[in-house]
Amino acid sequence: MTTLTTTEALAAFCADAARAPYVTVDTEFLRERTYYSKLCLVQLAYPGNGEDDAVLVDPLAQGIDLGPLYELFRDPGVVKVFHAARQDLEIFAIEGNTIPQPLFDTQVAAMVCGFGEQVGYETLARKVARAQIDKSSRFTDWSRRPLSDAQKTYALADVTHLRVIYEFLAAELEKTGRTAWVEEEMDVLRDPATYRVEPREAYKRLKTRNPNARYLAIARELAAFREEYAQSNDVPRNRVYKDDALLEIAALKPNDAGELGKARLLLREARKGPIADGILAAVSRGLAVEKDDLPEVPRQKSRDQINGALADLLRVLLKAKTEQAGVASKLVATTSDLDDIAAGARDGDWARGWRGEVFGDDALRLCEGRIALACKGQNVRIVPL
CATH class of the missing domain: 1.10.150 (DNA polymerase; domain 1)
Structure with missing residues (x-):
């Protein structure tokens, strides 16, 4: 198992991969304690049966530059193959300002080919590649070094069996005339906007049935502040305050620290300091929104409207x-x-x-x-x- 730890070694592998029709890609990352994913490992493979056609890339190695990898991702002659690509692509879009193209997602292709809803990689490996994946290393800490042989074996399997899966699915799509169907689905994954979270739009992810536009205006400001704070401090948004606390504050409309203290669902760390100040300022902005700028209240379909x-x-x-x-x-x-x-x-x-x-x-x-x-x-x- 080859692990690339230098820019020169990565460049050499990418040069070889650029001569292949496709390259399979996967990543291992951590995100539990950060807003942005921390890239810990990249797995790559191109068609072949040798030891040099599948490698691990260590992005945490001192001095390594992933530039050659992003150059390969931009090569129009090499299809970049992922399984359930969205989280992987988000990392590359943010860290490298690059979205691999052309792109193929085997999970989407498998759904088009009749393998069921959100089919997992292990299922495809078993059914298509006749391989069993050892899951024991799935939830390990990928940021710790050195990596164990078990971790390396698990990580590499995510791209070696993917070659067989891709070739099978691509042939099925060609045979059934559905290649264009998968191409349509790739449009969303290729769009850079898919990976941008605009703070002013963050409130639209909230699940609320409150029909009051002023309430939504406050919720919009609270969600925007939370997103900006989480991004600038690289912490998970739920570590700032959770959705239920946000909606509670939007209903309470506190105008000072005393009233903010009445919020039952707010984390202790958010009741003082910059987060508390940000909350109160967001509520104030929401209350001050002009009538014409209030967010539109989503129309809820009543059972009476549905036949x-x-x-x-x-x-x-x-x-x-x-x-x-x-x-x-x-x-x-x-x-x-x-x-x-x-x-x-x-x-x-x-x-x-x-x-x-x-x-x-x-x-x-x-x-x-x-x-x-x-x-x-x-x-x-x-x-x-």
């Missing part, structure tokens, strides 16, 4: 169409999507591109009364009307 019978029919249709196509249903449409359609929505991701071909077009026909569903044994048939 329950139609929602049930859409669920049957989705299951039938995705089983027929051999693709994971949640990749095509979510339960929320089905409720939206049953409440009158006529556009969404489910209606566009390959999703429209698999499900969306027939979903609209069902809503318009142009098709019906019939059952024969275990099979659901679409009947034109």
Whole structure:
């Protein structure tokens, strides 16, 4: 097992990899105590059976520069293959200002090829590569050096078996004419905006049903302060204050330290110092927002708006169409999507591109009364009307 600890060794490997049609990539990182992921290891492999075609890269080695790796990531002639790529790509987007392209995610491809919802790497390794992954090193501290042989073996397996998985899935997609389906899904992963968290937009991740726009304005300011503080101090946002505490403060609207102390869910460290000051300032800003600048209150779909019978029919249709196509249903449409359609929505991701071909077009026909569903044994048939 080769571990690269110098820029020169990394450059030499990347030069060899640049002559291959693809390179498989994985990372090991820590994020429990920081806002940004701490990159601890990069695993790379390209097609071959030798000892030099799969390596570990130690980004913590003194003096190493990952520039050659980012150059390889930008090479348009080499497909960069990941499994469940989003977290890995976020690291490279932030640390190296680079998103590997062209890009292939085997988890997405497996869902398109009928392996089920959010299929794990171990499952694909077992079913496709006929390999068993030793999980004992999964939750080890990847920042500690030296790495054990067990850690190295586990880490390297994440890219060696991935070669077999990629070649199998790529062939399946080509055979079924679905390569373009996966390409559509890669658009989100290739977009730099996917990995940027704008503090002013952070409040949209909060789960609240409070319909008051002023309350949302305060929550927006509290979420923005928390995001900015977490980013600048590189601490997890929940270490600043958790969502439930944020929503409690938005409801309390404290204007001084005494009133802030009434918040039951706020961490002790946040009741004084710069966090407490930031909270009070955020509440003040939220209270001062002009009426025209108040955030729009999301419309909650009531059960009365949703045609329950139609929602049930859409669920049957989705299951039938995705089983027929051999693709994971949640990749095509979510339960929320089905409720939206049953409440009158006529556009969404489910209606566009390959999703429209698999499900969306027939979903609209069902809503318009142009098709019906019939059952024969275990099979659901679409009947034109």
